[in-house]
Amino acid sequence: MLDQVKVGFIGAGGNASGHMQRVAEIEGARITAVCDLVPEKAEAAAAKYGATAYTDYRRLLDEADLNAVYVSVPPFAHYDAEILAAERGLHLFVEKPVALTLEKGLEIWDAIARAGVLSCVGYQLRYSPFVDPIREFLAGKNLLMVSARRWGSLVSTPWWQKMELSGGQLVEQATHEMDLIRYWAGEVRAVYATYARKVHGNVPGITIPDLQAVQLEFASGAIGQFVTSCTGCPGGRGFEFFLEGMKLTYDGNAPVLTPAGAAPLDVEPREAESIDRVFIEAVKTGDGSRIKSTYLDALKTLDVTLAANLSAKERRPVETYFSW
Numbered sequence: 001m002l003d004q005v006k007v008g009f010i011g012a013g014g015n016a017s018g019h020m021q022r023v024a025e026i027e028g029a030r031i032t033a034v035c036d037l038v039p040e041k042a043e044a045a046a047a048k049y050g051a052t053a054y055t056d057y058r059r060l061l062d063e064a065d066l067n068a069v070y071v072s073v074p075p076f077a078h079y080d081a082e083i084l085a086a087e088r089g090l091h092l093f094v095e096k097p098v099a100l101t102l103e104k105g106l107e108i109w110d111a112i113a114r115a116g117v118l119s120c121v122g123y124q125l126r127y128s129p130f131v132d133p134i135r136e137f138l139a140g141k142n143l144l145m146v147s148a149r150r151w152g153s154l155v156s157t158p159w160w161q162k163m164e165l166s167g168g169q170l171v172e173q174a175t176h177e178m179d180l181i182r183y184w185a186g187e188v189r190a191v192y193a194t195y196a197r198k199v200h201g202n203v204p205g206i207t208i209p210d211l212q213a214v215q216l217e218f219a220s221g222a223i224g225q226f227v228t229s230c231t232g233c234p235g236g237r238g239f240e241f242f243l244e245g246m247k248l249t250y251d252g253n254a255p256v257l258t259p260a261g262a263a264p265l266d267v268e269p270r271e272a273e274s275i276d277r278v279f280i281e282a283v284k285t286g287d288g289s290r291i292k293s294t295y296l297d298a299l300k301t302l303d304v305t306l307a308a309n310l311s312a313k314e315r316r317p318v319e320t321y322f323s324w
């Protein structure tokens with residue numbers, strides 16, 4: 001049991017700043033080191049939290065007094081920070097998507113598993129109030145089909161708009177919904193995806209598709225479809241689960257069963273947990289059992305989204321790596 005959890009940050013961009021604020025509010029946690037390639041970002045965050053600033057994560061890992069590290073860099077920038085941190089026995093919080101290739105993700109997972117450190121990936125939707133009640137409702141039922149959507153807007157961050165840097169909306173952003181689909185409906189055995197560029201196709205610098213439709217084949221035999229868009233067309237996010245004689249709908253509010261009362265459904269929201277508190281507590285106690293998305297689990301979500309990218313590119317169904 002640690003009295004104090006000393007935390008380092010690799011990447012001090014928009015997302016990391018939220019984690020830093022939440023970590024700083026946790027009693028018994030202290031941010032001791034912050035690294036960013038942009039010195040001003042590292043220095044500003046370090047000054048705010050009384051930490052040491054670095055521009056080279058290798059130096060941070062060599063010199064700083066740490067128990068855990070957050071890695072919050074863009075998808076293309078996962079090199080060896082996680083591997084070096086794990087080799088030093090540091091517990092890891094890694095932002096999704098955990099890599100841009102399965103090879104890199106597997107290499108990092110191997111280092112984490114060999115070191116036996118804790119890992120937690122930033123799929124914070126898993127900790128929101130209705131997610132576990134839905135999972136419990138679906139468990140043991142004959143799920144037939146899933147229909148899900150995420151309609152949103154283009155993210156202005158330059159790397160986000162480039163396929164080779166972000167992996168596209170499905171890999172980078174709608175990975176949250178794909179991760180929930182796995183959490184609820186189980187593993188995906190194969191995908192068949194079609195993508196289009198109907199709004200941003202001629203905009204210089206934007207290389208990601210703006211419409212993505214993925215057919216899903218689950219290990220259970222259920223099938224499904226997940227569609228995403230970053231065209232700015234309103235639509236939000238939503239999930240429908242078709243079961244024998246009933247349908248469960250979830251859009252972020254209390255889930256709705258049709259017909260009402262077809263089966264017992266606990267729609268009482270559980271208290272939302274902070275993923276940062278769960279992670280810091282796990283590091284403090286050495287007990288990772290409340291972490292809902294480990295690195296390996298997150299790698300399986302990446303696997304599905306990368307399989308979809310390959311499927312759309314080669315216009316053929318693709319089996320997921322983890323289904324082999």
Ligand SMILES: NC(=O)c1ccc[n+]([C@@H]2O[C@H](COP(=O)([O-])OP(=O)(O)OC[C@H]3O[C@@H](n4cnc5c(N)ncnc54)[C@H](O)[C@@H]3O)[C@@H](O)[C@H]2O)c1
Pocket residue numbers: 010011012013014015016035036037038041055057072073074075077095096097122123124157172
């Ligand atoms: N869980 C969520 O809901 C959520 C929300 C937003 C972003 N994210 C994820 O967080 C990650 C970062 O996103 P962001 O929006 O903060 O991006 P960002 O571009 O605002 O910040 C990334 C930062 O990483 C720095 N960086 C890049 N390579 C580095 C390296 N080798 N060493 C040190 N610093 C490096 C950049 O200089 C930049 O400041 C992405 O993976 C993104 O998908 C997750």
